[in-house]
Every structure is written in C-alpha cells, then in structure tokens.
Amino acid sequence: MEDYKYIVEVMLKHLDEGIIVADTNANITLYNEPATNIAGITPHEAIGKNVLDIFRDLTPETSTFYKVLKNKEPILNHVQTYLNYQGKKVSTLTSTIPLIREGEIVGALEVYRDLTQVKELSEKIINLQSQLFKKDHKKKVYCGNGTTHTFEDIIGEHKEILKLKEKGKKVADSSSPILVYGETGTGKELVVQAIHNYSKRRNKPFIAQNCAAIPKTLLESLLFGTCSGSFTGAKDNPGLFELAHGGTLFLDEINSMDIELQGKLLRVLQDGMIRRIGGSQTFMVDVRIIASTNEIPSNLVEQKKLRNDLYYRLNVIPLTIPSLIERKEDIPLLISHFINVYNNKLYKNIQGLSSEAMAVFCQYHWPGNVRELRYTLEGIMNFVEGEIIQIDDLPVDLLKNKPLIKKEEEIYEKEKDLPPLVEAIKDYEKNLIQKAIEQANGNCAKAARILDIPRQTLHNKVKKLSIEWKTTTK
Ligand SMILES: Nc1ncnc2c1ncn2[C@@H]1O[C@H](COP(=O)(O)OP(=O)(O)OP(=O)(O)O)[C@@H](O)[C@H]1O
Ligand SMILES: [Mg+2]
Secondary structure, eight states: OHHHHHHHHHHHHHOSSEEEEEOTTSBEEEEOTTHHHHHSSOHHHHTTSBHHHHSTTOOTTTOHHHHHHHHOOOEEEEEEEEEOTTSOEEEEEEEEEEEEETTEEEEEEEEEEEOHHHHHHHHHHHHHHHHHHHHHHHHTOOTTTSOOOOGGGOOOOSHHHHHHHHHHHHHTTOOSOEEEEOOTTSSHHHHHHHHHHHSTTTTSOEEEEETTSSOHHHHHHHHHEEOTTSSTTOOOEEOHHHHTTTSEEEEETGGGSOHHHHHHHHHHHHHOEEEOBTOOOEEEOOOEEEEEESSOHHHHHHTTSSOHHHHHHHTTEEEEOOOGGGGGGGHHHHHHHHHHHHHHHHTOOOOEEOHHHHHHHHHSOOTTHHHHHHHHHHHHHHHOOSSEEOGGGSOHHHHTTOOOOOOHHHHHHHHHHSOOHHHHHHHHHHHHHHHHHHHTTTOHHHHHHHHTSOHHHHHHHHHHTTOOOOOOOO
16 A cells, blocks of 8 residues: 555656645645646645635636536646746646545546647747748738739749740840730739839839720720810829839730720830820820730731731730640649648648649640649649648549559559560460471471471470370361
C-alpha cells in the first residue's frame, strides 16, 4: 500500500498535466507540482486555499470546480482562458471529474493541460496570415491608376511568350498604337496593363473601354465627350480621350465598334485632336491607344468588321498572344502559379497534381485558355482535401478528353504477358524440331538435314526439350 502511494506521488510529480483536487467546499486538498506552472502558486501555498482564491477572476458560476461539485457531472475538455494567481493570462484545456464515494460527492478532481503556448502560436499564425493577405492585396494596387498587372504577372516560358514580353517592354515608351490579338482568355488585358505599367505613362490614367459592351451612340459620346445642348439631356462631359490624357486608352474588342465610329476614331488617331459631340472647340490629346481583338485582324478586315485604314493605323505594333494549346509546355507552370494563388486565397496546402491528373490538364484543348485553366483550378481546389489533386477531383468536361494513360500496374500487367526471352526461344526451338520430325516422317537423319544440324545435336535437343518423337503420314 505504501508502495502504491509512493508510485502515485512520483507520477503526479512527473506528469505534464496539472492535477488539483478540491473537497466539497472547493478547498484544495491535493495539488501536484506541474500545476504550479499553470496556476502560478506552489503546492505548499495552494493546499487549503479555495479554488476561487487562486483563480481570482472566476466566480462560483464560471468555475468548473463549482459546477461539477453542484451538478455531480464531469466537464470534459473544456478550454478556458483566465488570470492565474500571479495575474498571468493562461489558457488551459481542463477536464473536471466529480469524486463520488458510496453515492456521495466527496470532492472534484481537475486535470489541466496548458494551452497558452499553443494558443499564442495559433494567434501568431492567424496574425501573420492576415498580414500576408493584406500585403498580397497591397501589391496589386499600382499608382492609383486602377490597374493591377505587370510583366512579372505574365506567366510562361514558351518562346512566343518570352518574345511577347520582350517586345511589350521595348514598345512601352513609344506612343505608337498597338493592336493586340489573342483568343479569349489568353491574357490580352494582362499584357496591355503590363505595357502601361512599364511605360513612362504609368502614373497617368489607364482607361479600358470594351467596345462590344455598349450601343454605338453611347460609345461615341463616351469616347469623345458631349457639350450641353448637343442632344436632349446632354451635359458638358469630357470623353474618355480627354480623361485618358497623358495615359493609355485601351479599346477592347475593337472589331465590335461601329464602322462609322471606326472612321472617327481613325481621324483622332491621325491628327491627335478631338472635339466633343455638339462642341466647336477642338482639343489636342496625348493618349496612347491600344486596341485588341479576339479574332484574327486580317480576317476582320476581309469580313469588313474592321476598316482597313484603321487596321493599318492600329497595326503599327502588332502583338499576338498564343493560345494555351499552342504553348502546352507552359501548362505545368501556370498550374503551379495558380495553385499558389489559391492556396493563399483558400488557406489550402495543395502541393500539385498526380501525374495522371497532370496528363489530363496537358492534353485538354482549353478553349477558354488561361482563364479557363485558372477557374478550373479554383473550382477543384475548393473541394480537394488532400495535398495532391487526383484524377477523381477533375471536372467531367476535362475528363471527356482523358488521354489514354496506362497506369503503372497496367504496364506491368502487359509486361507480364510477354514470356521471358529464354522461354520463348525454347518454345520456338521445340516447335521447329517437332515440325521437322513430322515433315521427315520420323526419320532422324532427314529431320536433322531439314534443320541443318548434326544428328547428335538433334538427339540432344530432343532429349533436353522433352520432345515426343511424333510422326505424321502425309
Ligand atoms: N500568361 C498568364 N499568366 C498568368 N495569368 C494569366 C495569363 N494569361 C491570362 N491570365 C489570367 O487569365 C485571366 C484572363 O486574362 P485576360 O482577361 O487578360 O484575358 P483576355 O485575353 O483579355 O480575355 P477576353 O478576350 O475574354 O477579354 C485573368 O485572370 C488573367 O490574370
Ligand atoms: Mg479582355
């Protein structure tokens, strides 16, 4: 019995957890040394004190000891933060158990695990994460011009992309018009913003106007501005050309602009002057025009959707962005870029794709180009739980084009279908000898002649290969 008491004492002393036992009045009767770190008072001082004298910001209503003594029910894994005896804020995970002897409550026992460090650490992580998040967002605001992209944001190492970036940088400071062509989602807007932010106009306005989005007359007044009285309800309004003065005006989907308006645009491009609708005054504007189309410009001219004189004026600097399928090599790079983006946004820790899933991504034709790839990944990453995106995580549209990839086991199975070379040679030899014996009608010398080997060799082989000396009569 003495031994048993000694063992318990040693255990209590060396546990990681603090143990406090209190009687029915919540006065402490047992208190182990590890509890000192949590409660901030030594066992010697603690014994005999009421729990509320130690945890002084607790009350009979909030103290787990009091609750358990009153309700006679345990309270398990309870997380609480309070000031300890020394006034230090501690967080603990406690389990409080009623001590019942012969049906009568005789006290309560509380086991404490110190969570202070864990809690501090997790708060630090949350804090750092939110700082990172803010930083991420800050990084995306440039010069107050409303744009977010630079050449660094253009991901890709395909030679056409590298050339495009190089060309874009070279022409950034020129004021000559640019015509950007690329299928939908290839990054036209990205490239145009990058050029603006690389140019000396970067601190001046960047205005983007989609020419397909609004009706012809509205687009005209939007571009050139209006003077009061020019038409009912018209006010004195500067147009986008005026507003973009000193900066860049990006005319997106230029092919959707009305042909007549295209003529007016050409005039501005040629003499740099604009006149508001209904106005008599002309202004000189310094605006760099960048236009874009998602159809091949020369085809648009042929189809008369783009005036050829405007085409020649805009096409001074043509920039073509390759579609994603033309630069498949960049797919893994883009994937890891967007996985990074969405790991940060979605607080995930995805490391990549399985080789099978990667093969599907590389094989798919991506009609929506980089935009489609980006949002496909975002969708997938919302659901993935592991660290690797597996083939089962991919949307059906992607899987329709699933390439014929052989799994390792399948390849192995196939390998297993082939007999080892020695076996195959033996079979072949056996087969030949049998055929020769048949043709020679069992005549050993003749069979040896057919096979062009000595008789003795034939005998040896027949024996070694356990060939039956069968004959057929022709
Ligand atoms: N090379 C790239 N690197 C990183 N992100 C890219 C790249 N190309 C495109 N993106 C991303 O793809 C999306 C679509 O790009 P963007 O809007 O520039 O395409 P677009 O060519 O203007 O498309 P649309 O013709 O439909 O207007 C954006 O989220 C953009 O950031
Ligand atoms: Mg666009």
